[in-house]
Amino acid sequence: MLGGTGEARSLAAALVERPDTEVVSSLAGRVRNPKLPVGDVRVGGFGGPEGLADWLTAEQVDAVVDATHPFAQRISASAAEAARRSGVPLLMLRRPGWSARPGDDWHWVDDLPAAARLLPTLGERVFLTTGRQGLAEFADCPGWFLVRCVDAPEPPMPTETHLLLDRGPYTVDGERALLTEHRIDVLVTKDSGGALTVAKLDAARDLDLPVVIVRRPPTPDVEQVPTVAEATTWLTRVPRSRH
Known part of the structure; x- marks a missing residue:
């Protein structure tokens, strides 16, 4: 999971309770004292989409969830390209943007x-x-x-x-x-x-x-859901042990 958001931490907390699921959360490392999710955590980049694709293959990852900040445009683009290269299913978890109310x-x-x-x-x-x-x-x-x-x-x-x-x-x-x-x-x-x-x-x-x-930057053309619950449901449909 590419994390750093509250949604990423919530999803990690839900997934680590499952005995058949191993969760690794990756943080960019731009914040000095980030709020860490439960489960395994790695900090730092992968070396672009090629490096991320190699890591996904080497670690035998079954699925990737991009739960980064809505303005983390570069890592989202890298995740989409890495998923294409490696053949690993990718889901983007993006909370909805704000909507104006009367008086705004x-x-x-x-x-x-x-x-x-x-x-x-x-x-x-x-x-x-x-x-x-x-x-x-x-x-x-x-x-x-x-x-x-x-x-x-x-x-x-x-x-x-x-x-x-x-x-x-x-x-x-x-x-x-x-x-x-x-x-x-x-x-x-x-x-x-x-x-x-x-x-x-x-x-x-x-x-x-x-x-x-x-305004938010455009997102890659990948499957996207707005809530942790929907991301959890998506993960239950991903085939395990692709490798």
Whole structure:
């Protein structure tokens, strides 16, 4: 299982209880202290799709579940290619994205550069929750930025930045207080979906704040399900001991 998400941890927990199933969760290793799933865990890359295909064959893997983050585009593409090369069945487990509700002021963009270009029209004090790896796209933006991420980012980043190291889950009350304390004008996020970080959207709605949301990248043409239960059902249909 290619993991790193709450869904991946939930699926691993369900599968390790089965006496006939061996689960290996693979994490990219980009977070210094990740929440680890139960069962066997490996950390680090495979060396591209060729390396992953070789590993799947060598380890006699019967099935692969891509339960990575919705914006982990590179590993999902590698998983699809590795599955094709090795002949191992692949399933993508992707939680649904967020949907706007009455009162939301959402502005959809295709990528981080588009979000950076839009910001000056919406506000001067920005709550940026797009992760530490894309901060360079906002380095030349005017204004003041509250940047929240799990691990400390490296420059470049916006000139006026207040860094907040934290991880979800968050509460609506807590997010509302944070937005109010820092006098935030606009929230920027990715369409990650899920319940762990949705509270910021509820708080922004309560405070009538605009939200810039980055659309998800396209996914490979592979079978896809939105829930852990459906992934579990899919795995029961995969033939065992292909090798």
